[in-house]
């Protein structure tokens with residue numbers, strides 16, 4: 001296990017399931033790390049009447065597969081600059 005952080009975020013080192021999801025290339029994962037290194041999961045979709053899909057994301061604090069604590073709210077706020085800037 002020396003390839004920790006291979007996907008740039010450091011997530012996926014807790015179990016193979018999360019690692020596979022984050023490194024998936026043959027399907028579109030509903031769990032993904034943002035450029036800020038914050039892990040999100042898609043929890044639902046709004047009705048897309050236009051061409052854009054409206055996916056609702058939610059912060060993910062624990063691995064859904066093995067239950068490992070992946071990040072804290074403080075870490076997320078620090079990584080995202082401490083402000084809720086969705087742009």
Ligand SMILES: [Zn+2]
Pocket residue numbers: 014015016018063064065066067068
């Ligand atoms: Zn895990």
